[in-house]
Amino acid sequence: MLLYERLAESLRVQIAQGVLRAGERMPSIRQLAHGHGISAATAVQACLQLEREGLVVARPRSGYFVRAATPLPPAIRPPRRRVPGSVSNPALQDVLDMLARSDLLPLHSATPAPALLPQPALAAALTRSLRHSSAAALDYAPPQGHLALRQQIAKRYAQVGAAVAPDEIIITAGAMEAISLALRTLTAPGDVVLVETPTYHGILQAVAALRLKVLEVPNLPGQGIDVARLEQLLQQNTVRAAVLIPNFNNPLGSLTSDANKQSLLESCAKHGTVVIEDDIYGELAWSGQRPSPLRRWDRHGMVISCGSFSKTLAPGLRVGWLAGSAWTDALVRAKYFSTVGSASLPQLAMADYLQRHDLERHLRRLRRTLADNAQRMHEAIARHWPQGTRASEPQGGLSLWLQLPAGGNGYALFEEALKDGIGTSPGVLFSSRGDYADCLRLSCGLPWSGRLDIALRKLGRLAARQSE
Numbered sequence: 001m002l003l004y005e006r007l008a009e010s011l012r013v014q015i016a017q018g019v020l021r022a023g024e025r026m027p028s029i030r031q032l033a034h035g036h037g038i039s040a041a042t043a044v045q046a047c048l049q050l051e052r053e054g055l056v057v058a059r060p061r062s063g064y065f066v067r068a069a070t071p072l073p074p075a076i077r078p079p080r081r082r083v084p085g086s087v088s089n090p091a092l093q094d095v096l097d098m099l100a101r102s103d104l105l106p107l108h109s110a111t112p113a114p115a116l117l118p119q120p121a122l123a124a125a126l127t128r129s130l131r132h133s134s135a136a137a138l139d140y141a142p143p144q145g146h147l148a149l150r151q152q153i154a155k156r157y158a159q160v161g162a163a164v165a166p167d168e169i170i171i172t173a174g175a176m177e178a179i180s181l182a183l184r185t186l187t188a189p190g191d192v193v194l195v196e197t198p199t200y201h202g203i204l205q206a207v208a209a210l211r212l213k214v215l216e217v218p219n220l221p222g223q224g225i226d227v228a229r230l231e232q233l234l235q236q237n238t239v240r241a242a243v244l245i246p247n248f249n250n251p252l253g254s255l256t257s258d259a260n261k262q263s264l265l266e267s268c269a270k271h272g273t274v275v276i277e278d279d280i281y282g283e284l285a286w287s288g289q290r291p292s293p294l295r296r297w298d299r300h301g302m303v304i305s306c307g308s309f310s311k312t313l314a315p316g317l318r319v320g321w322l323a324g325s326a327w328t329d330a331l332v333r334a335k336y337f338s339t340v341g342s343a344s345l346p347q348l349a350m351a352d353y354l355q356r357h358d359l360e361r362h363l364r365r366l367r368r369t370l371a372d373n374a375q376r377m378h379e380a381i382a383r384h385w386p387q388g389t390r391a392s393e394p395q396g397g398l399s400l401w402l403q404l405p406a407g408g409n410g411y412a413l414f415e416e417a418l419k420d421g422i423g424t425s426p427g428v429l430f431s432s433r434g435d436y437a438d439c440l441r442l443s444c445g446l447p448w449s450g451r452l453d454i455a456l457r458k459l460g461r462l463a464a465r466q467s468e
């Protein structure tokens with residue numbers, strides 16, 4: 001047996017016997033090398049072997065930890081809505097009003113904390129744009145948006161094999177406005193649109209505001225969009241548009257496979273359903289392997305692709321976009337009568353940032369931090385939440401989705417947590433009729449801290465009280 005194998009075996013035994021406990025930090029490389037009279041390289045080799053086996057996890061700058069038992073994934077359940085109907089969910093208004101407090105620990109907000117954003121570089125880009133392009137920065141932007149930024153966005157599409165011309169891109173105030181403009185352009189009141197369940201509550205609000213009817217297709221934990229059910233729904237109903245989040249759905253974080261993406265595109269094309277793709281989390285694959293947007297396989301010109309810098313660079317600058325396909329002219333007109341054009345300065349600053357900086361370098365760090373946060377949150381949940389709590393195992397994005405054990409109520413937990421200054425998103429927000437009453441969503445965009453650990457313990461205690 002090689003030296004590193006001998007050490008790995010000894011550590012394996014210690015983990016199995018509970019000498020090294022789940023969630024506990026492993027001895028440092030230096031301690032292992034010293035204690036076993038081997039080189040640091042050999043000790044590293046042993047730890048890498050245990051990491052490959054899934055027994056330990058590496059945390060940047062903190063060393064190796066024994067992997068905690070992971071909670072089971074949320075249960076799959078059939079959607080309650082079987083025929084098209086209106087969005088009827090009072091929580092959409094009530095909860096969002098209650099969360100409009102600036103003093104909360106923002107576990108409800110699916111955004112990276114400000115500390116994770118490239119603040120100095122963005123500040124410099126804003127200052128430079130104002131100083132060197134003050135006339136443009138202070139004037140109206142073209143309704144379609146500044147060309148320099150549209151070119152940068154087109155370049156990123158090209159990097160993932162999707163052909164999108166700068167002329168097809170329209171700059172919007174975040175992905176939210178992009179989705180609203182697309183829906184407004186494609187539909188008339190009473191039309192049926194398909195959304196995922198669970199899905200991002202902003203999509204449900206946009207659908208409700210336009211007085212559209214919804215059908216819901218399940219997004220399955222760990223699998224993504226249920227394409228067989230999607231085909232069935234399209235066969236049975238006339239559906240004008242489908243608003244889908246194939247890359248790291250909010251709130252589940254699940255990824256739809258490439259094969260299923262192509263299959264759902266074929267279904268939609270066959271039935272004349274336009275796809276509004278919300279690819280806001282595509283850049284946040286924790287593995288670093290950026291999944292393709294649907295747009296890459298759009299052979300029929302049926303996909304309007306929406307994106308945003310809210311989850312990667314700065315939600316407050318409100319810079320998102322649409323790739324409008326055949327609807328580009330109509331969408332530019334809709335953008336004009338909506339806001340004339342998006343604010344000039346943030347667009348110029350984003351273009352400046354993208355020209356001068358390596359976005360990929362920032363994203364690599366951000367993705368690693370998010371994956372690490374999620375891992376620690378999983379461990380805290382396994383340790384401090386009542387037995388039977390289930391948690392999604394996202395592969396990217398910014399959210400963890402939890403299902404409470406029998407007797408648990410996400411809304412009651414949300415209300416109790418607010419009293420302790422902790423924001424959460426109750427599960428009822430994520431469907432058209434307030435399903436998922438026993439679920440809640442937490443953000444993994446907050447860097448790990450003592451405050452976060454205490455908050456997760458508190459939430460665990462509140463959850464335990466519900467199931468007593």
Ligand SMILES: Cc1ncc(COP(=O)(O)O)c(C=O)c1O
Pocket residue numbers: 110173174175176177200202245250278280307308309310315319320
């Ligand atoms: C799936 C999804 N789409 C759209 C948005 C809205 O993003 P933006 O800030 O770019 O408007 C969010 C924000 O949470 C989201 O999670």
